[in-house]
Amino acid sequence: xxxxxxxxxxxxxxxxxxxxxxxxxxxxxxxxxxxxxxxxxxxxxxxxxxxxxxxxxxxxxxxxxxxxxxxxxxxxxxxxxxxxxxxxxxxxxxxxxxxxxxxxxxxxxxxxxxxxxxxxxxxxxxxxxxxxxxxxxxxxxxxxxxxxxxxxxxxxxxxxxxxxxxxxxxxxxxxxxxxxxxxxxxxxxxx
Amino acid sequence: xxxxxxxxxxxxxxxxxxxxxxxxxxxxxxxxxxxxxxxxxxxxxxxxxxxxxxxxxxxxxxxxxxxxxxxxxxxxxxxxxxxxxxxxxxxxxxxxxxxxxxxxxxxxxxxxxxxxxxxxxxxxxxxxxxxxxxxxxxxxxxxxxxxxxxxxxxxxxxxxxxxxxxxxxxxxxxxxxxxxxxxxxxxxxxxxxxxxxxxxxxxxxxxxxxxxxxxxxxxxxxxxxxxxxxxxxxxxxxxxxxxxxxxxxxxxxxxxxxxxxxxxxxxxxxxxxxxxxxxxxxxxxxxxxxxxxxxxxxxxxxxxxxxxxxxxxxxxxxxxxxxxxxxxxxxxxxxxxxxxxxxxxxxxxxxxxxxxxxxxxxxxxxxxxxxxxxxxxxxxxxxxxxxxxxxxxxxxxxxxxxxxxxxxxxxxxxxxxxxxxxxxxxxxxxxxxxxxxxxxxxxxxxxxxxxxxxxxxxxxxxxxxxxxxxxxxxxxxxxxxxxxxxxxxxxxxxxxxxxxxxxxxxxxxxxxxxxxxxxxxxxxxxxxxxxxxxxxxxxxxxxxxxxxxxxxxxxxxxxxxxxxxxxxxxxxxxxxxxxxx
Numbered sequence: 179x180x181x182x183x184x185x186x187x188x189x190x191x192x193x194x195x196x197x198x199x200x201x202x203x204x205x206x207x208x209x210x211x212x213x214x215x216x217x218x219x220x221x222x223x224x225x226x227x228x229x230x231x232x233x234x235x236x237x238x239x240x241x242x243x244x245x246x247x248x249x250x251x252x253x254x255x256x257x258x259x260x261x262x263x264x265x266x267x268x269x270x271x272x273x274x275x276x277x278x279x280x281x282x283x284x285x286x287x288x289x290x291x292x293x294x295x296x297x298x299x300x301x302x303x304x305x306x307x308x309x310x311x312x313x314x315x316x317x318x319x320x321x322x323x324x325x326x327x328x329x330x331x332x333x334x335x336x337x338x339x340x341x342x343x344x345x346x347x348x349x350x351x352x353x354x355x356x357x358x359x360x361x362x363x364x365x366x367x368x369x
Numbered sequence: 370x371x372x373x374x375x376x377x378x379x380x381x382x383x384x385x386x387x388x389x390x391x392x393x394x395x396x397x398x399x400x401x402x403x404x405x406x407x408x409x410x411x412x413x414x415x416x417x418x419x420x421x422x423x424x425x426x427x428x429x430x431x432x433x434x435x436x437x438x439x440x441x442x443x444x445x446x447x448x449x450x451x452x453x454x455x456x457x458x459x460x461x462x463x464x465x466x467x468x469x470x471x472x473x474x475x476x477x478x479x480x481x482x483x484x485x486x487x488x489x490x491x492x493x494x495x496x497x498x499x500x501x502x503x504x505x506x507x508x509x510x511x512x513x514x515x516x517x518x519x520x521x522x523x524x525x526x527x528x529x530x531x532x533x534x535x536x537x538x539x540x541x542x543x544x545x546x547x548x549x550x551x552x553x554x555x556x557x558x559x560x561x562x563x564x565x566x567x568x569x570x571x572x573x574x575x576x577x578x579x580x581x582x583x584x585x586x587x588x589x590x591x592x593x594x595x596x597x598x599x600x601x602x603x604x605x606x607x608x609x610x611x612x613x614x615x616x617x618x619x620x621x622x623x624x625x626x627x628x629x630x631x632x633x634x635x636x637x638x639x640x641x642x643x644x645x646x647x648x649x650x651x652x653x654x655x656x657x658x659x660x661x662x663x664x665x666x667x668x669x670x671x672x673x674x675x676x677x678x679x680x681x682x683x684x685x686x687x688x689x690x691x692x693x694x695x696x697x698x699x700x701x702x703x704x705x706x707x708x709x710x711x712x713x714x715x716x717x718x719x720x721x722x723x724x725x726x727x728x729x730x731x732x733x734x735x736x737x738x739x740x741x742x743x744x745x746x747x748x749x750x751x752x753x754x755x756x757x758x759x760x761x762x763x764x765x766x767x768x769x770x771x772x773x774x775x776x777x778x779x780x781x782x783x784x785x786x787x788x789x790x791x792x793x794x795x796x797x798x799x800x801x802x803x804x805x806x807x808x809x810x811x812x813x814x815x816x817x818x819x820x821x822x823x824x825x826x827x828x829x830x831x832x833x834x835x836x837x838x839x840x841x842x843x844x845x846x847x848x849x850x851x852x853x854x855x856x857x858x859x860x861x862x863x864x865x866x867x868x869x870x871x872x873x874x875x876x877x878x879x880x881x882x883x884x885x886x887x888x889x890x891x892x893x894x895x896x897x898x899x900x901x902x903x904x905x906x907x908x909x910x911x912x913x914x915x916x917x918x919x920x921x922x923x924x925x926x927x928x929x930x931x932x933x934x935x936x937x938x939x940x941x942x943x944x945x946x947x948x949x950x
Contacts, residue, residue, distance in 0.1 A: 181423065182434075183437060183438055183441050184441065185422065185423050186422045186423055186424045186438070186540055187438065187441045187442045187445050188445060189421055189422035189423070190418060190422040190424065190442070190540060190543070190544065191442060191445050191446060191449070191512070193418050193421060193422065194418075194508065194511065194512055194544070194547055195449075195504060195508045197414075197547075197548070197552070198507060198508050198510075198511040198512070198547065198552065198607075199503050199504040199505075199507050199508040200503070200504070202507070202552065202555070202556070202603060203503050203507060203569075203600045203603040203604075205556070206556065206559045206560065206563070206569055206600075206602060206603040206606075207569050207570065207571065207600060207603070209560055209563075210560070210563040210569040210570075210602065211569075211570075213560075213563075213564070214563045214564050217563055217564060217565065217566045217567070217568075218563050218568060218569045218570050218602075219568065219570050219572065219575075219598065220568050220570075220575060220596055220598050220626060221566045221629075222575065222577070222596075228578055229575060229576065229577045229578065230577055230578055230579075230580060231577045231579070231580065231594065232577065232596055232626075233566075234566050234625040234626055234629045235594070235596055235625055235626070236625075237579055237580060237581070237583075237594060238579075238581065238583040239580075239581050240581075240583075241581050244580075244581055248714065253585065253586050254583055254584065254585035254586065254591050255583055256583075256594060257594075257595075258594050258595060258596040258597060259494060259495065259574055259595040259596070259597045260492065260494065260495050260597075260619065261492075261494065261597075261618050261619045261620040261623075261624050262492075262619060262620060263620055263623065263711045263738075263739035263741075263742065263861065264710065264711060264739070264742065265711065265739050265741040265742060265835055265836075265860070265861045265862035266710065266711075266741075266742055266835075266836065266862070267741060267742060267835075267836035267840035267843075267862065267943075268688050268690075268708065268710070268742065268743070268744050268745060268840075268943075268947065269690075269745070269836075269838065269839075269840055269943055269946065269947050270836045270837060270840065271837075273688075273690075273710065273742075274690060274694075277691065277694060277696065278694065281694060281695070281696070294695050294696065294697040295695065295696050295697060296696075296697050296703075296704045296706075297687065297691065297696050297697060297698045297704070297706055297707070297708075297709045298704065298705070298709045298714050300691075300696055301708075301709040301710040301711075301712075302710055302711060302742075303623075303711075303712070303713055303714070304620060304623030304711050304712055304713050304721075304736075304737065304738045304739045305618075305620040305623040305624045305625060305713060306620070307620075307624065307625055308625070308713050308714055308715075309625055310713075310714040310715055311714050312703060312704035312705060312714055312717075313702075313703040313704065314697070314701065314703035314704035315704065315714075317703065343715075345373075345631060346630070346631040346632045346635065349373070349376060349377065349380065350377060350380070350631045350632065350634075350635050350720075351630070351631020351632075351634065351635075351715055351716065351717070351720060352631070352705050352714065352715055352716065352717035352719075352720070353702075353703075354714045354715050358580065361580055361581075362580065365580070
């Protein structure tokens with residue numbers, strides 16, 4: 179029993195653990211830090227030597243002068259140390275309440291906007307950390323941001339365009355706008 | 370759905386079919402022991418592993434010895450994962466000072482990873498140390514996958530050998546699967562993932578100063594964002610390739626640091642079924658009739674493609690309740706539209722639906738969107754793909770040996786219908802094989818339905834439900850469909866980190882894995898002993914379109930009849946209520 183089963187099982191398990199659990203992750207970490215240092219450490223954005231976020235992690239924006247992102251179901255919102263979706267089902271009354279609440283907030287911030295609201299702006303993301311919104315969702319917010327900041331709509335649109343990523347090879351994925359980057363650019367925009 | 374949805378689906382399937390052949394041939398050569406590059410260059414590593422472990426790679430095992438070896442190896446893994454979680458606070462690489470994991474949760478996670486399920490009752494970034502993620506989970510991601518592949522190879526040997534008592538050496542199949550197939554693919558994938566922004570580091574979480582401060586639930590001002598990091602890419606690569614699916618972060622591949630871009634998503638979703646699809650080719654190559662491999666791949670695709678499109682259709686159609694609120698759900702060049710609750714903007718509907726269908730067809734269980742928030746019929750598809758028994762691609766190895774059980778049943782039924790002795794690949798299918806194949810087909814549904822039935826009766830089961838009404842029932846049905854077929858994805862609104870669910874799901878995962886693995890090896894042993902009957906006028910061909918369709922029908926009838934009543938109580942009722950009341 180021991181020689182036939184236990185010994186090979188224990189030792190091969192230990193050896194495979196060393197190969198796949200230690201050597202392999204260390205090798206990848208080494209390669210990552212030589213070739214992709216920024217990406218491997220969270221794609222962080224620095225301003226004046228301070229970390230102001232990650233280009234891949236969203237932040238909560240509900241001040242009308244900023245571009246707003248997806249609804250985040252984490253607590254507090256956009257908690258990047260405890261990701262979570264809402265997991266609310268399609269027929270759950272809580273879903274309607276959530277959406278109605280968001281529509282109210284959007285309307286309150288910009289009562290004159292009568293366009294229909296793009297769906298990704300009123301729904302929770304899967305991760306609670308979605309850094310991006312659809313182009314439609316960003317365009318919807320242009321008049322509000324321009325008004326609050328006293329800058330032209332075209333200026334806002336230019337900043338949005340600058341922070342838009344298209345589909346990979348024009349085919350794969352969805353075109354999206356990075357909310358945090360737009361807001362950082364809005365903050366530094368000179369009239 | 371727009372033209373782009375179809376193009377993306379088409380590219381995805383095309384890439385899989387194109388890659389299946391070269392990878393399939395490569396894997397076959399590894400298992401047969403022919404030269405294939407890596408197994409020449411790294412032969413010393415393999416040799417030393419055998420030498421140190423006291424393994425004689427030339428010694429073949431009868432099926433019982435093969436099964437005992439596999440079981441002992443898996444149980445050692447299970448104990449190791451349990452122990453590491455319990456003692457993680459005393460172990461190194463714990464920069465965030467995670468406390469020991471609770472016993473019931475440790476049990477659940479240990480079974481989950483040893484059985485290639487990777488059900489996540491834990492939240493990765495909030496529960497586990499880097500040490501646990503690497504030494505416990507990443508290792509199981511490799512070896513549980515390799516176990517499935519080893520068993521498949523043993524089953525294939527059952528068909529190609531004649532009048533032999535043995536079915537190969539478990540240790541050799543295990544080590545070769547890990548060293549020459551899983552490891553190199555994982556290395557390539559993880560490097561590409563890092564280039565896209567998947568984190569791979571040992572530094573603790575970083576603090577970012579928020580651009581706009583926000584408030585927490587208690588109304589206190591929050592000025593900082595703590596961003597969890599870790600050695601994620603190396604684990605994500607193998608959890609995708611080995612049909613494991615246990616994410617580094619709580620929300621799995623919906624997390625932007627686990628799956629940041631459309632390219633990372635494309636590669637991760639391909640990795641889910643790459644090996645399972647290629648093993649079909651390996652199968653054809655090894656039985657020396659490649660048409661048999663293509664036939665199985667075709668049968669899988671015939672079920673898979675419509676499921677993918679149906680799921681995508683219902684998600685793209687969106688939620689009828691939202692239309693009344695003045696929300697724009699139409700897809701256009703500016704937005705994906707559809708049911709975006711629980712989905713990420715960069716994936717939209719198309720890539721979320723492709724992933725949902727793929728991760729449940731293969732027993733991967735990673736997610737890039739929250740299945741609980743899918744439309745009723747959009748969510749029915751992933752649930753049903755699991756209930757079919759994880760044989761449409763399925764787990765690496767396990768999916769194909771599960772499919773072989775269905776082929777045996779199909780051949781037997783066809784034999785009865787046309788009055789011929791059932792044979793498959795020259796082996797007579799007799800009572801013993803039928804009994805074992807029936808076990809493999811019956812055990813998962815029993816676990817799914819009994820587990821669901823018990824959970825909806827007792828308060829410990831129902832108190833975990835998040836969504837009210839029929840959707841709550843769907844959450845429980847989904848949970849047991851997932852655990853009892855070793856998938857690992859969830860309708861995650863259900864709170865499963867409770868004593869009841871941790872234990873019940875743990876047992877379901879355990880029995881689902883090993884009560885299928887052992888009969889599969891028994892079939893291999895029994896077939897290996899038989900003669901090969903030469904092809905004659907009376908042989909039923911098993912590579913023709915007729916047989917492929919017949920096989921698909923057998924799978925659909927078994928799957929549909931077993932689960933229709935339960936599905937009717939969950940997603941189907943919910944759909945009817947949403948659209949017609």
